[in-house]
Amino acid sequence: MILVTGASQGIGFACAEALLERTPNSVLITGRSAKKLEDARISMGEASHNRLMTMVSDQSIESDVHALIARLDAADSVEGAILAVGANPAFTGRPCRIHALDDATITATVTTNCTHALMLTAALLDRFRRQRTGALVWIGSQAGAAGPPGSALYSATKSFLSGLARAAHHEYAARGIRVHLAQPGLVRTPRTAAVVDAGGARYGLPVAEAADVARRIVDLLLAGDLSAVEVDLQ
Numbered sequence: 098m099i100l101v102t103g104a105s106q107g108i109g110f111a112c113a114e115a116l117l118e119r120t121p122n123s124v125l126i127t128g129r130s131a132k133k134l135e136d137a138r139i140s141m142g143e144a145s146h147n148r149l150m151t152m153v154s155d156q157s158i159e160s161d162v163h164a165l166i167a168r169l170d171a172a173d174s175v176e177g178a179i180l181a182v183g184a185n186p187a188f189t190g191r192p193c194r195i196h197a198l199d200d201a202t203i204t205a206t207v208t209t210n211c212t213h214a215l216m217l218t219a220a221l222l223d224r225f226r227r228q229r230t231g232a233l234v235w236i237g238s239q240a241g242a243a244g245p246p247g248s249a250l251y252s253a254t255k256s257f258l259s260g261l262a263r264a265a266h267h268e269y270a271a272r273g274i275r276v277h278l279a280q281p282g283l284v285r286t287p288r289t290a291a292v293v294d295a296g297g298a299r300y301g302l303p304v305a306e307a308a309d310v311a312r313r314i315v316d317l318l319l320a321g322d323l324s325a326v327e328v329d330l331q
């Protein structure tokens with residue numbers, strides 16, 4: 098089984114679609130909304146239905162993260178994972194300078210993107226370590242290095258993944274475990290659709306399509322170079 102978190106739409110969904118096309122594995126996708134997961138399952142097409150599993154698991158909620166880890170523990174095999182959940186409060190509220198961030202937003206974003214991503218990472222790496230094989234891709238962002246104004250909190254949580262990825266590589270590469278931090282630039286997805294073209298034009302940046310970014314993420318998961326830990330996708 099291959100896990101893709103945050104995969105009822107956007108880049109995660111496109112990764113799951115590519116995995117079903119390119120591998121014989123079953124794929125478990127997660128999201129917060131049962132309806133969106135069911136819609137995703139339907140849109141994958143009938144040929145994939147017997148290999149596509151869905152699970153409601155909200156990465157902002159610790160008990161949901163534990164339930165997902167329990168599901169992984171119970172699975173016969175877990176060959177790899179793509180951790181795609183990454184909350185960006187600039188898309189749910191307004192872009193917000195650091196001095197104006199409220200405590201609840203800081204706590205919720207760091208909990209989802211860092212604390213709970215690390216809990217999932219620890220469970221996956223423990224499994225891969227024991228089975229002496231496995232590949233893990235986190236979806237980061239070039240925002241981590243660029244630090245665009247108004248997205249400091251999001252950017253900081255993406256930078257957290259850089260340290261995590263480098264340390265995981267140093268700790269587990271000798272056991273044959275590959276880890277990669279995929280760092281897309283601007284990507285057209287349901288989250289960004291309303292603003293991404295204007296953002297690209299303002300900063301002179303290209304806008305990638307989710308399917309193209311997903312293809313490269315799945316390339317990394319299936320056959321990435323062991324030493325290519327942080328990979329810019331634009």
Ligand SMILES: NC(=O)c1ccc[n+]([C@@H]2O[C@H](COP(=O)([O-])OP(=O)(O)OC[C@H]3O[C@@H](n4cnc5c(N)ncnc54)[C@H](OP(=O)(O)O)[C@@H]3O)[C@@H](O)[C@H]2O)c1
Binds near residue numbers: 107108133156237285
């Ligand atoms: N789009 C870009 O330009 C861009 C650029 C660089 C990096 N990224 C990164 O790529 C990843 C995917 O972004 P996207 O643009 O594809 O986002 P998206 O279109 O908003 O899709 C996000 C997916 O994650 C699920 N999700 C959201 N919050 C969740 C949570 N707390 N727990 C579990 N599932 C959750 C959503 O389903 P529900 O709503 O049902 O939960 C949905 O399936 C993120 O990590 C993002 O930071 C995106």
